[in-house]
Amino acid sequence: MHAAVPVSSLSLSAPVFEPAIAAAVCRHCGDACLDRPVVTEAGTFCCAGCESVFGLIAEHGLSAFYTCDINPGVSQRAASTRDPQRFAAFDDPAVAARFMVSRGDRAEVTLPVPAMHCASCLWLLEQLWRFHPGILRSEASLLRRTVSVEFRPEAISLRQLAEQLAALGYEPVVDQEPPGRTPLARRHLYLRIGFAGFAFGNVMLFSIPRYVNGAPLDPEFQTLFGWLNIAFSLPVLGFSAWPYFTSAWSALRARAITLDVPIALGLAVLFGRSLVEVVTRTGEGFFDSFAGLVFFLLIGKLFQQKAFDALSFDRTMKSFLPLSVRAGRGDDLRVTPIHELRPGDEMVLRPGEVVPADAVLVDASGAVDFAFVTGEQDPVNIERGSYIQAGGRVAGRAIRLTVARAVSTSRLAELWSHPVFSTPKPHWLTGLLTAFGRWFTFSAIALAALGAALWWPDGRKAAEVATAVLIIACPCAFTLAAPITLGTAMGVLGRAGFFLKNPETALDLSRVDELVFDKTGTLTLGAATAAVRHDEFTDEEWRWVRRLAAESVHPVSRAIAGAETPAGTVSDVDEIPGIGIEGLVDGHRVRLGKPATPASSAAELTAWATIDGGEPRLIRVEPADRPGIGDVVASLAKERAVQLLSGDRDASAASWRRLFGDRMQFNQAPEDKLATIRATQQTGRRVAMIGDGLNDAAALAAADVGIAVSDDTACLVPACDAVIRGDRLTRLPAFLDYAVRGRRVIVLCFTVSLIYNALGLGLALAGRLTPLATAILMPISSLTIVGLSAGLMRTRIGRVLA
Amino acid sequence: MSVIVLLIVAGGVVAAAFLAAFVWAVRTGQFDDTVTPPIRILLEDPHPKDAVND
Numbered sequence: 001m002h003a004a005v006p007v008s009s010l011s012l013s014a015p016v017f018e019p020a021i022a023a024a025v026c027r028h029c030g031d032a033c034l035d036r037p038v039v040t041e042a043g044t045f046c047c048a049g050c051e052s053v054f055g056l057i058a059e060h061g062l063s064a065f066y067t068c069d070i071n072p073g074v075s076q077r078a079a080s081t082r083d084p085q086r087f088a089a090f091d092d093p094a095v096a097a098r099f100m101v102s103r104g105d106r107a108e109v110t111l112p113v114p115a116m117h118c119a120s121c122l123w124l125l126e127q128l129w130r131f132h133p134g135i136l137r138s139e140a141s142l143l144r145r146t147v148s149v150e151f152r153p154e155a156i157s158l159r160q161l162a163e164q165l166a167a168l169g170y171e172p173v174v175d176q177e178p179p180g181r182t183p184l185a186r187r188h189l190y191l192r193i194g195f196a197g198f199a200f201g202n203v204m205l206f207s208i209p210r211y212v213n214g215a216p217l218d219p220e221f222q223t224l225f226g227w228l229n230i231a232f233s234l235p236v237l238g239f240s241a242w243p244y245f246t247s248a249w250s251a252l253r254a255r256a257i258t259l260d261v262p263i264a265l266g267l268a269v270l271f272g273r274s275l276v277e278v279v280t281r282t283g284e285g286f287f288d289s290f291a292g293l294v295f296f297l298l299i300g301k302l303f304q305q306k307a308f309d310a311l312s313f314d315r316t317m318k319s320f321l322p323l324s325v326r327a328g329r330g331d332d333l334r335v336t337p338i339h340e341l342r343p344g345d346e347m348v349l350r351p352g353e354v355v356p357a358d359a360v361l362v363d364a365s366g367a368v369d370f371a372f373v374t375g376e377q378d379p380v381n382i383e384r385g386s387y388i389q390a391g392g393r394v395a396g397r398a399i400r401l402t403v404a405r406a407v408s409t410s411r412l413a414e415l416w417s418h419p420v421f422s423t424p425k426p427h428w429l430t431g432l433l434t435a436f437g438r439w440f441t442f443s444a445i446a447l448a449a450l451g452a453a454l455w456w457p458d459g460r461k462a463a464e465v466a467t468a469v470l471i472i473a474c475p476c477a478f479t480l481a482a483p484i485t486l487g488t489a490m491g492v493l494g495r496a497g498f499f500l501k502n503p504e505t506a507l508d509l510s511r512v513d514e515l516v517f518d519k520t521g522t523l524t525l526g527a528a529t530a531a532v533r534h535d536e537f538t539d540e541e542w543r544w545v546r547r548l549a550a551e552s553v554h555p556v557s558r559a560i561a562g563a564e565t566p567a568g569t570v571s572d573v574d575e576i577p578g579i580g581i582e583g584l585v586d587g588h589r590v591r592l593g594k595p596a597t598p599a600s601s602a603a604e605l606t607a608w609a610t611i612d613g614g615e616p617r618l619i620r621v622e623p624a625d626r627p628g629i630g631d632v633v634a635s636l637a638k639e640r641a642v643q644l645l646s647g648d649r650d651a652s653a654a655s656w657r658r659l660f661g662d663r664m665q666f667n668q669a670p671e672d673k674l675a676t677i678r679a680t681q682q683t684g685r686r687v688a689m690i691g692d693g694l695n696d697a698a699a700l701a702a703a704d705v706g707i708a709v710s711d712d713t714a715c716l717v718p719a720c721d722a723v724i725r726g727d728r729l730t731r732l733p734a735f736l737d738y739a740v741r742g743r744r745v746i747v748l749c750f751t752v753s754l755i756y757n758a759l760g761l762g763l764a765l766a767g768r769l770t771p772l773a774t775a776i777l778m779p780i781s782s783l784t785i786v787g788l789s790a791g792l793m794r795t796r797i798g799r800v801l802a
Numbered sequence: 803m804s805v806i807v808l809l810i811v812a813g814g815v816v817a818a819a820f821l822a823a824f825v826w827a828v829r830t831g832q833f834d835d836t837v838t839p840p841i842r843i844l845l846e847d848p849h850p851k852d853a854v855n856d
Contacts, residue, residue, distance in 0.1 A: 064846075122838060122841055123845045126842070126845075127848070140838065141835045141838050142837045142838045142841065143836070143837040144835065186833075186834070187828050187834070190828045194824045201817070202814075205813075221806075224807075228810070
């Protein structure tokens with residue numbers, strides 16, 4: 001079973017992912033079963049986590065889950081590494097009460113479940129009542145990836161509910177604060193569109209007779225229709241289009257000109273001139289164009305608002321800390337929310353828990369890893385009196401600590417208060433549109449003045465021409481192009497497993513010319529998926545070695561032990577940090593240790609094991625590089641610069657040199673990474689940082705585009721501009737090409753709408769811009785832009801989605 | 803003329819009714835999630851024979 005499973009080859013240039021045998025496919029998640037598959041009567045599973053979820057679903061007669069959608073299951077490989085006590089905070093009534101809404105003997109809770117992704121997930125999550133009689137009803141939202149559950153708290157506690165969801169493979173992500181309500185802005189936008197569309201349709205009814213007639217209607221009809229049009233258009237002016245006026249006004253007050261200024265100007269002139277024409281009975285006005293214009297503009301806004309649907313990207317430091325810990329004075333330990341921790345309090349932290357505040361060790365010894373803070377996964381041994389910084393994660397066994405500083409004054413909190421986190425990132429699009437808006441406004445006003453001068457001294461005609469210029473110059477098509485192109489791109493990329501924070505990020509991405517990679521967790525996978533090779537142990541001996549390794553917290557030992565602890569009794573364990581571990585397994589003396597000389601290949605870690613004093617035998621651990629990552633970096637390096645910034649030691653530097661050359665730095669603290677990003681930007685480059693840990697958070701925030709890699713959907717990622725699924729990292733070149741296509745489509749749309757505008761301006765200056773011409777020209781230009789931007793971003797996307 | 807006025811009033815009332823229905827739909831949250839309900843309607847309950855409720 002455990003004999004050599006050849007996984008990734010070591011050479012980075014060679015195809016890295018080459019399973020020697022045709023791997024079976026996991027019955028639950030559909031992933032290839034590579035390493036230590038679990039085989040049962042029901043089928044083959046990639047890990048025990050998947051097998052148990054499958055069993056749970058089958059036991060409740062819900063196997064239809066697997067037929068609703070293709071590969072609905074989410075791999076549970078990371079599940080075994082989670083802290084079984086992670087929902088303990090919900091045992092505290094005060095914490096639970098913040099998340100629940102109680103109604104009599106019932107309560108409702110809404111939990112984010114990022115693993116939800118398809119129709120099958122939706123179906124299963126709405127059948128939750130079958131799993132526990134205390135669950136009354138559940139409703140899931142695929143859009144927000146949340147599930148709302150109504151339950152009876154005396155029958156099932158919030159903690160049990162969260163654990164039930166986790167057992168089904170839908171790990172709820174619990175943040176310090178419960179998720180907020182649906183933003184009302186979205187509903188307002190729908191109402192605005194509704195009123196504009198309503199007015200557009202009705203105004204059209206009263207405008208078309210005039211167009212069809214070819215000549216002015218009977219005066220009484222013309223007057224009646226004119227006033228009806230005013231009545232229908234007033235809500236459009238005062239409600240639907242109002243945000244454009246307030247936005248333009250605040251821009252002008254700040255002595256700036258945004259793209260909303262010419263829009264507001266165009267809309268105001270359009271409405272004003274139409275009003276004057278109707279009141280003075282000199283014409284029928286442009287109310288149809290006015291309502292239609294606002295309608296189209298708002299449709300464009302709807303694309304922009306897609307950002308609200310996305311997962312929450314704004315993480316604070318506290319998102320990474322536990323909700324509460326067991327703490328108190330003396331022996332009176334109880335579940336305490338972390339913001340109530342005071343210096344001098346004692347707390348007991350279990351393995352896997354994150355130290356929430358700077359603290360001092362009370363126990364004689366312990367082990368903590370600072371993977372979150374520095375990226376270094378190797379646990380550090382600590383002794384009584386050691387000062388442990390917040391963000392460390394307890395390894396090995398539970399430890400008792402004394403709080404030294406409150407949560408808000410820890411070093412981690414200081415890093416988080418760095419201005420890089422509070423300064424909003426300027427989007428290139430925002431700057432572009434502002435520059436464009438200024439140019440556009442001045443050109444429109446200049447052209448209007450020119451038109452008026454041309455027709456002077458005919459004052460009436462001059463005013464007509466000037467207003468016509470301002471009307472036709474309204475940059476409606478321009479405002480549609482960017483949101484629709486980028487909004488569509490954001491949707492397509494989201495389907496491909498690359499989630500953008502907002503549409504503007506797609507454009508920033510297209511301009512990136514330097515990519516900076518973190519190593520651990522980004523280019524390589526965690527120890528849980530490292531490939532272990534040995535060739536001289538029998539299955540039973542190998543089980544002893546694994547059983548002993550499970551006692552250690554060292555990453556190499558963890559890799560050897562695998563995800564599940566093998567059977568066997570262990571006693572007499574002695575671990576000497578930096579040397580190895582020794583113990584009795586099922587009565588056999590097993591020693592597992594480091595080789596005396598460093599491994600020949602730096603990308604490979606080796607260990608030696610002896611059983612009952614026999615010859616030492618070799619075990620090789622290959623910290624698995626992400627499959628295909630070498631090819632990806634090589635192909636990215638063709639068009640863009642690449643750089644490696646790693647928080648850990650340079651043990652594997654040699655193997656990365658061929659990809660990154662000298663542009664590699666190791667032992668980088670979060671501040672160093674931030675400084676390097678800044679320095680790179682100083683040289684005029686636009687940088688994308690690709691990282692995964694809290695130690696990358698500052699660099700992600702400083703980079704032009706910060707991309708967080710997430711292998712485990714339930715795992716928190718740092719604040720960033722985009723989240724990429726770990727297994728989709730290999731498609732980054734295609735994603736970048738697609739972003740570049742988005743930029744080209746926008747340029748094309750701008751060109752096309754400039755042509756339309758030139759056409760309209762010609763008519764306007766010639767004094768021939770009739771309401772009918774406007775009513776035809778404006779929608780056509782808007783629809784062309786909608787068609788071009790949405791259409792071009794949806795065709796030939798096979799390489800993005802593949 | 804009077805016929806037209808009658809038609810306009812009748813048409814306006816119908817249109818206003820639809821607008822009111824739209825406003826009601828937005829305010830009761832029917833546009834908050836436009837992804838899930840169209841999928842949910844296609845899903846069936848598990849067959850009673852298979853389902854176990856404990």
